[in-house]
Amino acid sequence: MKETKKIQSKREREQYVVSQMIELYCKKQHKSKNGALCKDCQELKDYAWQRSEKCPFMETKTFCSNCKVHCYKPAMREKIREVMRFSGPRMLFYHPMLAIRHLIESKWEKKNLDGSV
Template sequence: MNNLTAQQIKDLKVLAEFISLYCHAKHAGEMTLDVNIPDILQKKGEAAETLCPECAMLLEHGIEKRVHCPMNPKPTCKSCHIHCYTSEYRLKIRKIMAYSGRRMILRGRVDYIWHYFTKS
């Protein structure tokens, strides 16, 4: 996993942030476990990410799919002709992206405004 491109790292950090935001808002109080994510995606000085089992599984699945994505450059999943995620995972990730994308913009993450309007 040390040979990730800068774009893959950026995409995976965004994915981890989106899933974390969603999980902590929607699944607070549920059992959590440490997520096995590459060190390069963890913020320096912070403990390992803890998520509910469902979100942890989705994040690990998303990391695996992004790392092995055959498309270069990678389009948004919505506009890609290859659907890596099964329909069940696609529904979950869409729900998370919609929820977390809006929350991040409202929290002042202006850099996501560009992504939100250009990738829709």
């Protein structure tokens, strides 16, 4: 089955965003330098990318947190939550366009989940 360009683009955007969040977290929490990640953060990034590559719901989902199937192992899920709790609010300062897009998509998804569209 061939993946459409739209789905591949969405997958790449998701991978880019999670990479930026993990890099920000590692830089601030683990004092990494020059965009290099510590071993744990690199492992988390690789895992997140792998999960994204295998996601069968990429076409319809917006965020993993709203997915009905949680494909992350519990330990990795907690790690990514920690990264997102830390990096999420700071993204507005480091990657404002990504943060604004996320806010818009979150608002849109909330409306769809509530059935108020």
